[in-house]
Amino acid sequence: MAKAxxxxxxxxxxxxAAAPAxxxxxxxxxKKPRAPKSKDVSTEERIKEAARKLFTQKGFAxxxxxxxxxxxxxxxxxxxxxxxxxxxLFEIIMWENIQLFIGVIMQNLEGKDMSLEQxxxxxxxxxxxxxxxxxxxxxxxxxxxxSGAALDTAKSGVFLERIDNLRHTFFNRxxxxxxxxxxxxxxxxxxxxxxxxMIIFPFVASRLLMNRFDLSQQEFKKLMEERKELIPGxxxxxxxxx
Amino acid sequence: MAKAxxxxxxxxxxxxAAAPAxxxxxxxxxKKPRAPKSKDVSTEERIKEAARKLFTQKGFAxxxxxxxxxxxxxxxxxxxxxxxxxxxLFEIIMWENIQLFIGVIMQNLEGKDMSLEQxxxxxxxxxxxxxxxxxxxxxxxxxxxxSGAALDTAKSGVFLERIDNLRHTFFNRxxxxxxxxxxxxxxxxxxxxxxxxMIIFPFVASRLLMNRFDLSQQEFKKLMEERKELIPGxxxxxxxxx
DNA sequence: GCAGGAATTAATCATTTGATTAAAAAATTT
DNA sequence: AAATTTTTTAATCAAATGATTAATTCCTGC
Numbered sequence: 190m191a192k193a194x195x196x197x198x199x200x201x202x203x204x205x206a207a208a209p210a211x212x213x214x215x216x217x218x219x220k221k222p223r224a225p226k227s228k229d230v231s232t233e234e235r236i237k238e239a240a241r242k243l244f245t246q247k248g249f250a251x252x253x254x255x256x257x258x259x260x261x262x263x264x265x266x267x268x269x270x271x272x273x274x275x276x277x278l279f280e281i282i283m284w285e286n287i288q289l290f291i292g293v294i295m296q297n298l299e300g301k302d303m304s305l306e307q308x309x310x311x312x313x314x315x316x317x318x319x320x321x322x323x324x325x326x327x328x329x330x331x332x333x334x335x336s337g338a339a340l341d342t343a344k345s346g347v348f349l350e351r352i353d354n355l356r357h358t359f360f361n362r363x364x365x366x367x368x369x370x371x372x373x374x375x376x377x378x379x380x381x382x383x384x385x386x387m388i389i390f391p392f393v394a395s396r397l398l399m400n401r402f403d404l405s406q407q408e409f410k411k412l413m414e415e416r417k418e419l420i421p422g423x424x425x426x427x428x429x430x431x
Numbered sequence: 432m433a434k435a436x437x438x439x440x441x442x443x444x445x446x447x448a449a450a451p452a453x454x455x456x457x458x459x460x461x462k463k464p465r466a467p468k469s470k471d472v473s474t475e476e477r478i479k480e481a482a483r484k485l486f487t488q489k490g491f492a493x494x495x496x497x498x499x500x501x502x503x504x505x506x507x508x509x510x511x512x513x514x515x516x517x518x519x520l521f522e523i524i525m526w527e528n529i530q531l532f533i534g535v536i537m538q539n540l541e542g543k544d545m546s547l548e549q550x551x552x553x554x555x556x557x558x559x560x561x562x563x564x565x566x567x568x569x570x571x572x573x574x575x576x577x578s579g580a581a582l583d584t585a586k587s588g589v590f591l592e593r594i595d596n597l598r599h600t601f602f603n604r605x606x607x608x609x610x611x612x613x614x615x616x617x618x619x620x621x622x623x624x625x626x627x628x629m630i631i632f633p634f635v636a637s638r639l640l641m642n643r644f645d646l647s648q649q650e651f652k653k654l655m656e657e658r659k660e661l662i663p664g665x666x667x668x669x670x671x672x673x
Numbered sequence: 674g675c676a677g678g679a680a681t682t683a684a685t686c687a688t689t690t691g692a693t694t695a696a697a698a699a700a701t702t703t
Numbered sequence: 704a705a706a707t708t709t710t711t712t713a714a715t716c717a718a719a720t721g722a723t724t725a726a727t728t729c730c731t732g733c
Contacts, residue, residue: 232680250493254721264682269722328577335570335638352643378644378654379661382633390628391620393635396577401594402620412620419621426668474710496691506712511692 233271235261237281244282245329249275280342283333287348290330293319295351298358305362309421313388317417320392321410327389372428383427387420475513477503479523486524487571491517525575526586532572535561537593540600547604551663555630559659562634563652569631614670625669629662 230238239261243252254275258265272278297311320327363380366372391398391413399409472480481503485494496517500507514520539553562569575581581590605622608614633640633655641651 248490248492250490253719255719265721266683266723267681270680275721328574331635331639332570332574335635349643356643375661376644376654376657378633378640378646379658382636382640382658383629383665385636386628386632387625390632391624393573393577393632394624394627397573398620398624401591401598402618404620412618415618416621419617423625423669426671427665429668495689497689507691508693508713509711512710517691 232261232263232267236263236268236271236278240278241282241285244279245286245323245325248329248332249279283329284348286326287330287333289319289323290326291348291351291355294355298355305366306421306425308359308362309384309424310418312384313420314417316388317413320389321413324392324395327393331393366428380424380428384420384424387416387423391416474503474505474509478505478510478513478520482520483524483527486521487528487565487567490571490574491521522584522586525571525581526590528568529572529575529581529590531561531565532568533590533593533597536597540597547608548663548667550601550604551626551666552660554626555662556659558630559655562631563655566634566637569635573635608670622666622670626662626666629658629665633658 236257239257240252243257243260254268255265257278258268261268268275268278272281293315294312297315298308303311359381360377363372363377367374395409398404399406404412478499481499482494485499485502496510497507499520500510503510510517510520514523535557536554539557540550545553581587601623602619605614605619609616637651640646641648646654
């Protein structure tokens with residue numbers, strides 16, 4: 190009786206029953222090189238890849254688990270076998286996406302000692318490269334940070350900490366420049382917003398821009414490449430003493 | 432028999448049965464001041480208001496018709512009575528949102544004769560005002576233009592035409608400035624992307640920015656107000672001969 | 674090669690969700 | 704105020720969808 194109690198109950202009651210499945214999958218993955226079939230990629234990875242594509246493109250609500258299964262070429266039940274449920278799978282993808290989104294900055298800034306201008310050049314270049322490879326990423330990340338769901342999770346601690354690191358690195362240098370009088374005394378949000386806006390916005394509005402300017406994918410890409418060098422120059426101009 | 436055939440059939444077969452309902456609703460609205468109950472707003476309008484709020488906030492897929500009904504305080508069936516189905520209602524909201532989104536520019540530019548700098552000031556100011564009132568709008572609009580669905584609809588013709596108008600107004604002036612040598616010879620997309628990015632991006636990332644800079648709603652608003660004046664100045668600097 | 678665990682599948686469930694219907698209530702017309 | 708039309712509601716439907724189960728196939732170590 191009461192086969193599938195829902196929501197609250199389920200989380201407490203059925204966890205014990207369902208968890209082993211995922212656990213075993215994980216365990217075997219850790220134990221061996223994990224080459225179960227003749228496939229070149231593990232099933233788990235194929236599901237994740239399909240999920241990443243669809244979730245990133247269409248968001249959580251608009252993505253059906255069946256679509257993921259089909260895209261991955263696997264049976265629907267396997268999705269739940271490996272990842273328990275849609276939410277859990279989504280969370281994994283979301284965090285990987287967020288990592289990707291901010292990781293670029295971290296790699297280029299953490300521990301390095303360079304001038305503000307160098308930082309601008311490094312970040313702009315790395316970011317645009319990343320966005321050219323993952324054009325849907327900013328939309329996905331911003332939408333999930335916007336909703337606030339991500340900002341409240343436990344994991345978000347790690348995320349926000351890294352963001353804070355970045356902010357400090359960036360703004361310590363920034364405060365220094367202000368002190369020196371190289372940069373006007375304006376709230377740093379303005380500069381971050383400008384910088385990120387110039388980098389990210391064209392990708393968020395890419396469809397509209399390409400459509401209106403009659404640009405091919407290639408032409409768009411070329412323009413974005415141009416921006417790698419242009420944006421730092423623009424930023425310097427903007428930041429120049431008023 | 433065959434009570435509710437779906438999809439394809441429905442559109443052809445049931446249109447005749449369902450259309451009158453909406454038509455009559457419309458007709459009575461046109462015929463009289465339309466004050467059916469003691470309510471201050473018509474039912475139709477209340478549904479649209481609720482739909483606008485939820486669709487704009489959560490998107491099409493994540494919004495349930497039941498949520499709209501509850502938000503509007505009406506019976507679920509009324510939604511279909513007035514708007515036929517979820518898709519139709521969504522389309523109405525989407526186009527109204529898009530109109531709002533681009534209308535601001537049009538009102539401030541169409542038919543007026545002003546310098547590039549004046550245009551920048553007018554547009555930035557009007558846009559930021561509008562975004563302060565409708566913070567979720569850019570996300571909604573960009574997401575629905577991004578998916579491309581909107582760009583393919585019949586209605587998009589009107590929309591794109593107005594956009595083109597804007598582009599021409601803007602870039603005729605722009606080309607002129609380039610000819611005069613006042614502005615570097617760079618693809619105009621760069622400037623549009625910068626301008627729109629500086630205006631819109633902070634709103635798209637508002638949650639993250641407010642969170643990281645420890646800003647209250649009020650403080651955020653104040654910074655955005657500042658940007659009304661700052662952005663045109665920045666744009667002028669950016670566009671200055673290299 | 675076979676025993677036992679892991680991976681996979683087809684079938685099925687329960688719930689959600691968009692939509693419809695038939696009847697009641699309210700408003701409008703005559 | 705009776706008749707007619709418009710608006711609203713409760714009940715219900717059918718399809719979509721996330722999830723589970725029980726059986727089957729596939730490996731892997733012995």
